[in-house]
Amino acid sequence: MGAPVKKTTRNSRWPDRGRSTSPVRSYAEYTKRLTAGAKSVVIDADPENWLDLGHIPSQVQVKIIGQTCAGIAGGSIAAAGRCFVQASNHARVTAYEHAHIEAFDDSTVDARGKSYIVGTDNARIRAEDNAIVFAHSHCHVQANGQALVAATDTTTVRMDGEAHVRASSGVHITGPGQHGNLTIESHPIRRLANHLNL
Numbered sequence: 246m247g248a249p250v251k252k253t254t255r256n257s258r259w260p261d262r263g264r265s266t267s268p269v270r271s272y273a274e275y276t277k278r279l280t281a282g283a284k285s286v287v288i289d290a291d292p293e294n295w296l297d298l299g300h301i302p303s304q305v306q307v308k309i310i311g312q313t314c315a316g317i318a319g320g321s322i323a324a325a326g327r328c329f330v331q332a333s334n335h336a337r338v339t340a341y342e343h344a345h346i347e348a349f350d351d352s353t354v355d356a357r358g359k360s361y362i363v364g365t366d367n368a369r370i371r372a373e374d375n376a377i378v379f380a381h382s383h384c385h386v387q388a389n390g391q392a393l394v395a396a397t398d399t400t401t402v403r404m405d406g407e408a409h410v411r412a413s414s415g416v417h418i419t420g421p422g423q424h425g426n427l428t429i430e431s432h433p434i435r436r437l438a439n440h441l442n443l
Contacts, residue, residue, distance in 0.1 A: 268310065272296050279305065288313050292329075298322075301336075309344075324360075340376070356392070372408070377441065379434050388422065395437035411437050 268289035269275045275298065278286050285306045290296055292312040301307050301320025308323040309315055315322075315330055321337035324330045324344040332338045332352040340346050340360035348354045348368035356362045356376035364370045364384040372378045372392035380386050381398040388394045388408030396402050397413040404410055404422025411433035412418060418427060430436060 272298075288315065289326075290314075300334075373406075377437075379437070381434065387420075393437060393441075395433040397434055 268287040269278055270290050275286060275288060288309045289311040290313045292314050296315040298315050298317045300318055301322055309328045309330060310326040311328060313328040317332050317336045318334045319336050323339045324346060325341040327343045329345045330338055331347045333350040336352045338346050339355045342358045344360045346354050346362045348364045349366045351367045353369045354362050356370060356372040357374045359375045362370050362378045364380045365382040367383045369385045370378055371387045373389040376392045378386055378394045380396045380400045384400045386394055387403045388410060389405045392408040394402055394410045396416045399415055401417045402410055403420040405420050406422060407426060408422055409426045411428045411430060413431060413433055414429060
């Protein structure tokens with residue numbers, strides 16, 4: 246007796262029109278995928294080519310990988326690998342692995358892995374795992390796990406878990422975290438950068 250033959254259905258023979266099959270490498274390819282109705286786009290572009298993605302449409306999932314360099318001015322995006330993203334105008338970024346994110350203008354960043362985040366101008370950052378955060382100018386940071394945070398100016402930092410925070414005297418510290426992991430110093434961003442050999 247032979248093995249049963251697998252029934253094919255329309256869905257298994259025809260890929261979903263909204264799913265991309267390979268990463269896009271340029272802004273032209275990105276807009277072409279959006280125009281074609283893609284619901285998910287992965288971008289893996291040459292780091293020499295800056296991609297200004299503008300506002301990411303709400304119905305589209307965009308992920309930046311590799312060493313892609315991009316800017317977004319709204320919407321949400323996931324960033325992984327060793328990419329670099331500048332987020333502004335209420336943009337939302339979920340950062341993984343070693344992604345580098347600069348957050349401005351009320352942007353929100355969820356930082357995981359060993360991602361590096363620089364936040365300013367009312368950016369909101371939630372750091373966990375081993376994320377590293379440099380925050381100033383009215384940033385709001387929630388530090389969880391083993392995150393490292395350097396904060397200055399009028400930043401607010403909520404310490405949870407075993408996060409390590411270096412802060413200047415004007416920083417507002419809250420939360421149930423291990424306050425033994427809090428250091429008050431005059432130049433916390435420079436000192437953490439030097440400590441990390443950046």
